[in-house]
Amino acid sequence: MPFALSQTDKQTIHGCLLAFFPKLTLHNYEVTSPCTDAYNCIAMAADDITKRWWPTDPRSFTGRDYYWPEGIPREPSKLSFALAFVRLGYEACDSDAYEPGFEKVALYVNDSEIPTHMAKQLNLGIWCSKLGNEWDIHHETLQVLHSETYGHVAQIMKRKIPLGCKR
Amino acid sequence: MSAQPAGVAGPSEGFLAGDAQYLHRTSLDEISELAGSTEFNIEAYRRALLDSLSVLVDIQRIPALWHLGLGASFSWRPGESVVSIRPSQQVEETFRHLAERWRTETMFQSSPTAKFMHPLYLQIIGMGRDIVPLLLREVQEESGQWFLALRSITREDPVKPEEAGQVRKMAESWLCWAREQGYSV
Numbered sequence: 001m002p003f004a005l006s007q008t009d010k011q012t013i014h015g016c017l018l019a020f021f022p023k024l025t026l027h028n029y030e031v032t033s034p035c036t037d038a039y040n041c042i043a044m045a046a047d048d049i050t051k052r053w054w055p056t057d058p059r060s061f062t063g064r065d066y067y068w069p070e071g072i073p074r075e076p077s078k079l080s081f082a083l084a085f086v087r088l089g090y091e092a093c094d095s096d097a098y099e100p101g102f103e104k105v106a107l108y109v110n111d112s113e114i115p116t117h118m119a120k121q122l123n124l125g126i127w128c129s130k131l132g133n134e135w136d137i138h139h140e141t142l143q144v145l146h147s148e149t150y151g152h153v154a155q156i157m158k159r160k161i162p163l164g165c166k167r
Numbered sequence: 168m169s170a171q172p173a174g175v176a177g178p179s180e181g182f183l184a185g186d187a188q189y190l191h192r193t194s195l196d197e198i199s200e201l202a203g204s205t206e207f208n209i210e211a212y213r214r215a216l217l218d219s220l221s222v223l224v225d226i227q228r229i230p231a232l233w234h235l236g237l238g239a240s241f242s243w244r245p246g247e248s249v250v251s252i253r254p255s256q257q258v259e260e261t262f263r264h265l266a267e268r269w270r271t272e273t274m275f276q277s278s279p280t281a282k283f284m285h286p287l288y289l290q291i292i293g294m295g296r297d298i299v300p301l302l303l304r305e306v307q308e309e310s311g312q313w314f315l316a317l318r319s320i321t322r323e324d325p326v327k328p329e330e331a332g333q334v335r336k337m338a339e340s341w342l343c344w345a346r347e348q349g350y351s352v
Contacts, residue, residue, distance in 0.1 A: 037311045040277045051332035062279040067332030132275035
């Protein structure tokens with residue numbers, strides 16, 4: 001069933017989002033799901049909405065609260081995230097433009113080059129992001145989420161859409 | 168049993184309710200009262216002593232009651248293995264205030280460091296055992312944000328390695344632990 005918000009709710013959520021993402025306008029994104037903390041942005045980019053993904057060290061403070069693919073370094077670095085998505089069939093690419101037959105993901109990093117967020121490109125070039133524990137949104141460009149919270153896009157990766165898979 | 172402090176009923180009446188201040192004083196007050204009475208009845212004294220001790224022994228079997236915070240209230244039916252605990256109003260209000268501020272400031276973060284190393288989250292952990300019933304209530308209401316706080320405060324970790332990242336399974340492991348400890352969840 002499509003997720004629908006009343007105008008009042010849209011305005012309230014927009015006010016909340018605008019404080020963190022000043023480049024969002026009421027016309028360049030849409031909220032597409034209710035809040036849930038069952039998965040996070042990395043998991044969503046990996047097509048996994050059953051768990052939260054992050055390269056935490058199992059011995060660390062946040063230990064087993066997150067899943068990370070076996071054998072990929074458990075450190076919050078661009079390399080670690082890239083390797084996790086290479087494992088899923090992605091390769092580095094230079095452009096965020098839509099390419100028929102391919103799906104893309106984008107990695108955001110902060111000023112210290114630490115990963116903060118990932119977005120996934122849907123059909124026809126619209127991007128999808130899971131915002132923390134809150135809503136999924138569809139957004140027109142990656143730049144609308146450039147902010148102090150998420151930083152900037154550092155890496156784009158793409159893979160061929162598996163045969164028989166609808167996007 | 169002789170006169171009870173306000174809010175407390177004897178175990179023979181089937182429902183023991185009170186707050187942490189009365190938990191131990193109940194037995195001692197009653198026994199002192201009986202011992203000091205001019206119409207000292209040794210049989211009544213013996214019965215009161217045994218009743219109080221059996222309540223204390225039963226209560227001692229429930230780990231959830233070992234860490235009752237000051238001002239916390241509880242309700243427990245003798246013979247049952249779970250107890251309903253409510254922290255003091257001040258503790259609950261403080262927790263709610265900190266939790267709401269923390270949530271607002273970190274709601275869009277995915278990085279565990281940004282979320283759980285946040286000063287407000289650390290303040291919440293610093294509230295200690297008093298807030299365990301509140302954290303368990305959050306877990307029961309399907310919030311996956313408090314596992315770290317529970318682990319830090321209780322020094323327990325009931326989550327299995329294969330459950331890593333699966334919020335609902337991790338929640339169920341914590342709720343299972345809570346029931347074993349005697350929390351009513």
